[in-house]
Amino acid sequence: MCFIDESGTPAKLGADKPRYFVLAGLVIPEERWPKVALQLRGLKARYNYWGELKWRFFAPGNRGDDNPMAAWDQARRNEFREKHSRSSQGTDL
Numbered sequence: 001m002c003f004i005d006e007s008g009t010p011a012k013l014g015a016d017k018p019r020y021f022v023l024a025g026l027v028i029p030e031e032r033w034p035k036v037a038l039q040l041r042g043l044k045a046r047y048n049y050w051g052e053l054k055w056r057f058f059a060p061g062n063r064g065d066d067n068p069m070a071a072w073d074q075a076r077r078n079e080f081r082e083k084h085s086r087s088s089q090g091t092d093l
Contacts, residue, residue, distance in 0.1 A: 001028045007055070026088060039087040047080055 008021040028036055044050070049068050056062060058077050063070045069077050 001030055001033045002026070003028075028088070036087060040084070043080070043083055043087055047076075049080070053084070 002025060004023070004025040006021070006023045008018055010021040011018055044053075051068055057067045057069045058081055060074055069080070072080075
């Protein structure tokens with residue numbers, strides 16, 4: 001299973017801005033995917049997290065109305081990110 005996502009918009013030829021464009025991918029072996037998906041759903045349920053997981057939601061001070069983490073302090077965001085990372089690697093939580 002392969003997930004690919006981007007962040008930002010590439011600068012037009014000859015333009016300085018935007019300066020950053022990120023393209024990242026995550027490959028999870030197919031036989032590990034059911035366990036990873038189950039752990040992720042469980043993690044989201046335990047933290048009462050709804051919707052799509054976006055890395056911008058982890059940013060300090062991001063209190064936007066669309067951010068399921070808006071009421072979380074940074075320690076809780078970091079804890080959730082660490083557990084999500086372990087889950088994505090197929091490690092037991």
